[in-house]
Amino acid sequence: MGTFMSKTITIDGQVVPFKEGQTIMDAAMAADVYIPHLCHNPEFTPHGSCKLCTVKVNGRNVASCTMPAVEGQQVLSDTLELNDERLSLTQMLFVEGNHICPSCEKSGNCQLQAVAYYLGMMSPHYNHFYPQREVDASHPDVLLDRNRCIYCELCVRASRDVDGKNVFGLSGRGIGSTLVVNSASGLLGDTNLAATDKAMQVCPTGALLKKRQGFTVPIGQRIFDHHTIKDVQLGDKHE
Amino acid sequence: MSDPKLKVRIATCSLAGCFGCHMSVLDIDERLLGLLELIEFDRTPLTDIKHCGPCDVGIVEGGVCNAENVHVLKEFRKNCKVLVAIGACAITGGIPAMRNNIDLWDCFQEVYQYEGGLEGGQVPNDPELPLPFDKVHPINEVVKVDYFLPGCPPSGDAIWRFLTDLLNGREPKLDYEMLHYD
Ligand code: SF4
Ligand code: SF4
Ligand code: FES
Numbered sequence: 537m538g539t540f541m542s543k544t545i546t547i548d549g550q551v552v553p554f555k556e557g558q559t560i561m562d563a564a565m566a567a568d569v570y571i572p573h574l575c576h577n578p579e580f581t582p583h584g585s586c587k588l589c590t591v592k593v594n595g596r597n598v599a600s601c602t603m604p605a606v607e608g609q610q611v612l613s614d615t616l617e618l619n620d621e622r623l624s625l626t627q628m629l630f631v632e633g634n635h636i637c638p639s640c641e642k643s644g645n646c647q648l649q650a651v652a653y654y655l656g657m658m659s660p661h662y663n664h665f666y667p668q669r670e671v672d673a674s675h676p677d678v679l680l681d682r683n684r685c686i687y688c689e690l691c692v693r694a695s696r697d698v699d700g701k702n703v704f705g706l707s708g709r710g711i712g713s714t715l716v717v718n719s720a721s722g723l724l725g726d727t728n729l730a731a732t733d734k735a736m737q738v739c740p741t742g743a744l745l746k747k748r749q750g751f752t753v754p755i756g757q758r759i760f761d762h763h764t765i766k767d768v769q770l771g772d773k774h775e
Numbered sequence: 776m777s778d779p780k781l782k783v784r785i786a787t788c789s790l791a792g793c794f795g796c797h798m799s800v801l802d803i804d805e806r807l808l809g810l811l812e813l814i815e816f817d818r819t820p821l822t823d824i825k826h827c828g829p830c831d832v833g834i835v836e837g838g839v840c841n842a843e844n845v846h847v848l849k850e851f852r853k854n855c856k857v858l859v860a861i862g863a864c865a866i867t868g869g870i871p872a873m874r875n876n877i878d879l880w881d882c883f884q885e886v887y888q889y890e891g892g893l894e895g896g897q898v899p900n901d902p903e904l905p906l907p908f909d910k911v912h913p914i915n916e917v918v919k920v921d922y923f924l925p926g927c928p929p930s931g932d933a934i935w936r937f938l939t940d941l942l943n944g945r946e947p948k949l950d951y952e953m954l955h956y957d
Contacts, residue, residue: 659920
């Protein structure tokens, strides 16, 4: 250290150092400051779509997972106003899909649910869309249940950038978005996806599940049943 | 609720639910006895009261899947000062809402005609049966709901916390581990 002055921003008044090229999210996570997020995973290029990580920088709302940290930024994150907005976004994600947690194998390990717990979501508030979404059970080892997909594109990024298989893609816009599968039939069973692929490890929800794993860990003994997503995601970084 | 001699009057019902939330109320165990000093029941599955009268608190399990559910729900809203949605079904539609993306007639045929071991294969069509809706809805899509207590079902501890907060005039607040959707 000595003569070397590291650059800093503040988050909710706390001084947080950063290195050139880091986003506000990177700097926050390195300093053990939790900013709620769903489409961001530090292993992948940010996608900036869920907006859950929105913070206020010098009075403006920005997505902290894509916004570069710049010397002297004053960032607000854990405020009533921003957490209310995060709650509304989370509630919209619930009603835009079909999230029937009691019948979902991801329950208790699901990041969408965990963020909702963290934000104290007592109900999805908005009217449910109950959209018609397709389930693809054609793969011998993997179930794709689009009812639970939040279009975070993590599987798309993982399959393309890590697995080198390019199995998934997003198609359409807004409420017409769907997760598409890159095979002539459009079915997962006709791709070379393997249950061990990175794409299978990154889905924050129960949209992509390994088959024959149902209830190996009982409900009530799963990670977010006892730990907040804040503790889990800040803890992960140290592994 | 201010007169200490007056008991808080509570009504409960199950609409499109499985009675699991009501069963979970019994998991309050012996604390239920203390609770009964403070409350009295209007319409519930435990009493034989058919219609909800004026109450302090109405607790509704289950979503709305047919016309009768709507009538019961509106009667609760009209008579209860505070209306509580308890459980995943009342709050999101829950397991019954899994039929929301299946054509209603297909559902009926599957259950009453194609399913094995059925005699006659008749879809029930008695005029006394309530008209089913094509989709199951959470109750807050029909009436205003004051409080939500999620879980499938919520634990006895969560229900206990919620009720004691409410009865003591506090804003109900669950601990992290009491809040779950499954
Ligand atoms: S994906 Fe998550 S939020 Fe959706 S039903 Fe499953 S556990 Fe619930
Ligand atoms: S399947 Fe999962 S990882 Fe892929 S876009 Fe949907 S929610 Fe994200
Ligand atoms: S985590 Fe930043 S936009 Fe989704």
